[in-house]
Amino acid sequence: MNQEQLAGLAQRIAEGNATAEEITLYNHLLSKVGEEEHWDESLLGDQEETARLLRDRIYQSAGIRKNRLRSMMVKVSVAAAVLALFVVTGIKLRKAGNKETAGNALLAGKTIVPGSDKAVLTLANGREVVLDSAGGRSMQQGNSTIHLHNGQVVYTNSSARGNEAYNVLTTPPGGQYQLILPDGTKVWLNAASSLRFPAGFSGNQRKVELKGEAYFEVAENAKMPFVVQAGNKVVQVLGTHFNLMAYPEEPSTNVTLLEGAVKVLHQTDTVLLKPGQQAKLSDNRRIELVKHADMEKIIAWKNGYFSLNGEGTAVVMRQLARWYNTEIEYAGQVPDLKFEGSIKRSYELEDVLNILAASGIHFRVEGRKIIVLTE
Known part of the structure; x- marks a missing residue:
C-alpha cells in the first residue's frame, strides 16, 4: 500500500478539501492497513494536531452533520473517528473478518443512485400523472386547479365544494415529493409513501x-x-x-x-x-x-439527511432500502450496532455504505440487494 497516498488523503479530509471519491478511496485503503507490517510515522507530521483536525472535520467532509459517527457494540464502544486516528498515530489496524467490506469492489455493476423528486398523482377518475422535478403543467380537478412545478404539486381551490373528488399522491421507493393542499397546508412526502386527500375541503x-411518512405544516x-x-x-x-x-x-x-x-x-x-x-x-x-424527542433526528429526512442517532442496524438499513429502492438481506444475525450522526441522502449508495463500514459493519451488494455480513 502507498502510505504517502493514504496520509495525503487523510490530510485532505482533515482540511475539508476531500471529494466524495477521495473519501471512498480513503476508506478502501484504510481497510487494508492491517496488511502492512509497520507505518512510517515521519510521514504523518504533528500527530496530535492532525488527530484533532481529523476528529473535528473528517466526518463533516464525509457529509456527517455532527462531528462523529460511532458504533456501540455490546461489550465495547468505539468512536468511528478512531479509524482515522489509527493512521495519524501509527497504530496498526487489522481488518476484522471478511474481505468483502467497503471499497470500489463493493458494488458490482450499475451504480445505485440516491432517490429524487418523483411521484405519481392519481386523480379521482383514475388517471395517473407521473411527476418528477420538472414541471410547468396545470390541470383541473373538480373546483381545484392543480399546478405542477419545481418538484411540487400545488392545489388552488375556487370553491369549498368538490371534496368528493379524492386524489392520491404516491412516492415510490427512491422518491419524495412536496404537496400544497387546497387549504394551504404544506406536506413533504417521504419515500414509499402515499397521501389520499380531497381536491377541495368542505364540511x-x-x-x-397517510401511508408511510410525511411532514405537515x-x-x-x-x-x-x-x-x-x-x-x-x-x-x-x-x-x-x-x-x-x-x-x-x-x-x-x-x-x-x-x-x-x-x-x-x-x-x-x-x-x-x-x-x-x-x-x-x-x-x-x-x-x-416521549417527552423530549430528538427533533433534528426525526425530520432529518425532510432536510436531506439520514439520521443515525441512536438507531440500530435494522432501522438504518430500512431507511436505506426505502431511499435507494433496494432489498436488505442478512447473512446471519443482525449486527448488534447503534450509530450516531447524519449522512447526506444525496450520496450514492456506495459512499453511504463506505461510511457505515467504518463503524464495523460489512456489506456485499448483488444487483439491488444489500447483503449485511456477519463477522
Whole structure:
C-alpha cells in the first residue's frame, strides 16, 4: 500500500478539501492497513494536531452533520473517528473478518443512485400523472386547479365544494415529493409513501389518509380541524407542524410535534402532545409518550439527511432500502450496532455504505440487494 497516498488523503479530509471519491478511496485503503507490517510515522507530521483536525472535520467532509459517527457494540464502544486516528498515530489496524467490506469492489455493476423528486398523482377518475422535478403543467380537478412545478404539486381551490373528488399522491421507493393542499397546508412526502386527500375541503373537518411518512405544516382553521388517518391511528390538529411516520414495516407509528398542539387517538387512548413530544403507537400497546424527542433526528429526512442517532442496524438499513429502492438481506444475525450522526441522502449508495463500514459493519451488494455480513 502507498502510505504517502493514504496520509495525503487523510490530510485532505482533515482540511475539508476531500471529494466524495477521495473519501471512498480513503476508506478502501484504510481497510487494508492491517496488511502492512509497520507505518512510517515521519510521514504523518504533528500527530496530535492532525488527530484533532481529523476528529473535528473528517466526518463533516464525509457529509456527517455532527462531528462523529460511532458504533456501540455490546461489550465495547468505539468512536468511528478512531479509524482515522489509527493512521495519524501509527497504530496498526487489522481488518476484522471478511474481505468483502467497503471499497470500489463493493458494488458490482450499475451504480445505485440516491432517490429524487418523483411521484405519481392519481386523480379521482383514475388517471395517473407521473411527476418528477420538472414541471410547468396545470390541470383541473373538480373546483381545484392543480399546478405542477419545481418538484411540487400545488392545489388552488375556487370553491369549498368538490371534496368528493379524492386524489392520491404516491412516492415510490427512491422518491419524495412536496404537496400544497387546497387549504394551504404544506406536506413533504417521504419515500414509499402515499397521501389520499380531497381536491377541495368542505364540511366540518379536513381529512387526509397517510401511508408511510410525511411532514405537515397545517394551515390554521379553527372551524375546520385537520385530521390525518394512518390505519387505525388518528391525529387531530388545528394548525401546527408535525411529523407522522406510519410505515407498516416499522414497529410503531410515531407522531412528533414541533409546533402547536395535536391530539392523538389510538384505540381507547387519547394523548394531547406539546411541542417537542412524540407519541409512539403500537397495535398491541397503549400510547407511549416521549417527552423530549430528538427533533433534528426525526425530520432529518425532510432536510436531506439520514439520521443515525441512536438507531440500530435494522432501522438504518430500512431507511436505506426505502431511499435507494433496494432489498436488505442478512447473512446471519443482525449486527448488534447503534450509530450516531447524519449522512447526506444525496450520496450514492456506495459512499453511504463506505461510511457505515467504518463503524464495523460489512456489506456485499448483488444487483439491488444489500447483503449485511456477519463477522
